Amino acid sequence: MSMLFFLNLVQVLISVLLVAAILLQQRGGGLSPVFGGEGGAYRTRRGMEKMVFRATIVLVILFLLTAILNVILG
Secondary structure: OOHHHHHHHHHHHHHHHHHHHHHHOOOOOOOOOOOOOOOOOOOOOOOHHHHHHHHHHHHHHHHHHHHHHHHHHO
16 A cells, blocks of 8 residues: 555544534534523533534544645645
8 A cells, every 4th residue: 555545544533533523513502592591602611522522623624734745745
């Protein structure tokens, strides 16, 4: 297997994990504050939500690095 094939495989794997991490994140309150519901503009992330948020950031960085390597080596 060539290096580019391995790099492409890693990039596809990271992209699938990135999509899953983005879809796992909960949305904010939506329009509920407009109609009198609770839900401020700012809130802290706790527990699993914080872990998914940080994992998403790491996956984005890894995806960008593999994309740059793919351009340089390709």
